[in-house]
Amino acid sequence: MEPASHHHFTRSRASHRASAATTLPSDVIHTLPPVPLTNIPMASAVLHPVTGIPMEYRALITSPETKEKWLRSSANEFGRLAQGVGNRITGTNTIKFIPVNEVPSGRTVTYGRFVCETREQKEEQERTRLTVGGNLIDYPGDKSTRTADITTSKLVWNSTLSTDKAKYMVGDVKNFYLNTPMDRPEYMRIAIELIPDEIIEQYNLLPLVYKGYVYIEINKGMYGLPQAGILANKLLAKRLATKGYYQTRHTPGL
Numbered sequence: 001m002e003p004a005s006h007h008h009f010t011r012s013r014a015s016h017r018a019s020a021a022t023t024l025p026s027d028v029i030h031t032l033p034p035v036p037l038t039n040i041p042m043a044s045a046v047l048h049p050v051t052g053i054p055m056e057y058r059a060l061i062t063s064p065e066t067k068e069k070w071l072r073s074s075a076n077e078f079g080r081l082a083q084g085v086g087n088r089i090t091g092t093n094t095i096k097f098i099p100v101n102e103v104p105s106g107r108t109v110t111y112g113r114f115v116c117e118t119r120e121q122k123e124e125q126e127r128t129r130l131t132v133g134g135n136l137i138d139y140p141g142d143k144s145t146r147t148a149d150i151t152t153s154k155l156v157w158n159s160t161l162s163t164d165k166a167k168y169m170v171g172d173v174k175n176f177y178l179n180t181p182m183d184r185p186e187y188m189r190i191a192i193e194l195i196p197d198e199i200i201e202q203y204n205l206l207p208l209v210y211k212g213y214v215y216i217e218i219n220k221g222m223y224g225l226p227q228a229g230i231l232a233n234k235l236l237a238k239r240l241a242t243k244g245y246y247q248t249r250h251t252p253g254l
Helices: 013-016 067-081 150-161 172-179 197-202 228-239
Strands: 095-098 108-118 126-132 181-191 213-220
Touching: 067 108, 067 126, 067 197, 126 181, 172 228, 181 228
Parallel strands: 108 181
Antiparallel strands: 095 213, 108 126, 181 213
16 A cells, blocks of 8 residues: 555545455354444434434544544544554553454454534533444353343432431443453444544555455443443453452342
8 A cells, every 4th residue: 555645535536445455264154244334323412513313423424514523533543453553542442453354253344323412511412322232242141131220229329318427329330341351252343434534544444344344353341232231330340359348248249
């Protein structure tokens, strides 16, 4: 591929070169039907700034009025999940772009879904989240997580309020959930035309494209993975145990 300084990276160029000579293992299970991606449901539509019409990811990254902001937002999300983007986002090594022949034999390749929303109270107002099509994940282990119910929460709060000089602290473990290592990798694929050119160029993705798609290995928790909750719960319990905390036998989450 030519150095970045010698050619203009365009979406049409990426789409034109979206075929690669990689051989697809015959026993890799592919789950996405050969239908246009417009038939795949997207969530959390954003309103067009001029027309007020709801827009989803594909429209947001192609409309002249919105593409610049949302391509940057999408690149930020890929950077967070992968190994960073430019000098503005540090990666978490949650995902890794791989050749299709690195998908293990017999493993299901699921799809990714983009969730877009505007968060006016945040510094980064255009928020893109890449989630996993969890309905196609064939995880063989336990996927259920015993969590605290609202009654347990109320009892803890009331106990604090009714105890003189008691103090109460809450910690958000969202990033802990997203950074929990998987006990086995999962796999998904994303159409090359949905990936920002900035990411395509930085990660040299064109040689990895197979029939219009880039394949991804998932190594840490992501939204949509059915096993992400229980894996994070087990790791949290393990970490808290080192400080003398343990879950009560008959009350989940306490």
